[in-house]
Amino acid sequence: MKKSTVQPINPKITDAPRALKRSRPVQVADQIKRWVVERDLRKGDKLPNEAAMIAQFGVSKGTVREAMRILEAQGLTVTKTGPGGGSSVGEVSKDRAMSLLGNYFYFKDLSLSDIYEMRKLLEPELVAKLAGNLDAETLSDLREMAHQHPEPAQTPEEEKQQHISSLVFHARLADAADNDLMGFVISFMARILSDLTVYRRLYATPNKELWARGRTHQIDLVEALEKGDSARARAIMLSHMEGAERMMNVQEMRITREFMAE
Template sequence: MTDAPRAQKRSRPVQVADQIKRWVVERDLRKGDKLPNEAAMIAQFGVSKGTVREAMRILEAQGLIVTKTGPGGGSSVGEVSKDRAMSLLGNYFYFKDLSLSDIYQIRKVLEPELVATLAGKLDDETLDELREMAHRHPEPARTPEEEKQQHITSLAFHARIADAADNELLDFVISFMARILADLTVYRRLYAAPNRALWERGRRHQIDLVEALARGDGQSARDIMRSHMQEAETMMNAQEMKITREFMAE
């Protein structure tokens, strides 16, 4: 609970939303647990239906509850999804001016660190998925459309590794950066001029990385990822991209 004891008067719907939050925290409710229905809340808090509904929309917007109609319906606690959290955080950065080098400054240290700790700990299913992604595009792109697709796959590769981390915060940060870069790829025409040598090295990196992870060689995995990040940054910087206002999400 971080509700600042702010003196300023808050609106009734916000007050009600906060009370419901406290109610949930106190009872340690989890995903799926049901909240009282509208009528009960109207009685409980002594406010009108409209106020209760506004309170519910507030909680819903934050991803904390889900609401269904019909018998057995009503509102229930809903775990905030990773996607929702990324969208909400995206709203914050919508007003900032992130640059590619800002993102790569972080990627360059976090991703090598991640793969080093992950070496030897991935299950076969994950490794196979990664192998598939690493091998999916056996040839350099010939069109901007293909280039975009390859880029998306590459970012999904990184996000997939992050998902395997046993560290939700590290997972989130890396996935969030991948999403920013992916959105950038989708909404702007972000693709590199053809460069077969560079492309070949990037592909090699991914393939080698998976095998280093598979055989539990953390040091190699770290080194490969470092090189990979370095080259990716160089390639991206060649695009003179300016990142900002890319998403204002759901």
């Protein structure tokens, strides 16, 4: 990302700023963004309708339309037809943000150890902070999830299902974080792991011991969270992370190289 290497000089004598050559729809989209920011518009606030924008920007219908698609694709606007319709500001959903970020990592070769390295750093701290600070509803949700699979998986399919359930448990914890950034990153990792595609025997040989340990971890964790025992919550989560990492590293697997479209 560094090293401005020697760039071929444009032989033409013409205008230099070729890099600034942005298409008209992009320019229009940027102006609309600025417009929104300047007025501090929020979710639901309406933008001028198509005809107004055509007049406002002096461009054709198609250009305005492409501009709106750009904004829409980024999750910034929504548009409806009919009277009172038109475009309005729409805050970017967590799902969409995760999809867009997923597109970036699609081209990176993110390894399982990369993800678990982060999880080991963040999730123990998350639960330590959460201990004693969860409302009754969240606690009850978590407890329910922890008890959801009373028996070890009998089939690979069941095991996979339990694995995903476990990740939902973690995502639920992440959503309870009052630190939106931390919550997002943790949820994002859970989502990536949910999209794992297994190659060989990951779910092929349900492992009774692993199941028992994971389940115990979840139940104990909920208890520690309820009692406000930060140190214990942190320790349980770390232990859980290490176990999960070991399990996954043994297996051959690959992360789905899928665009995470919403």
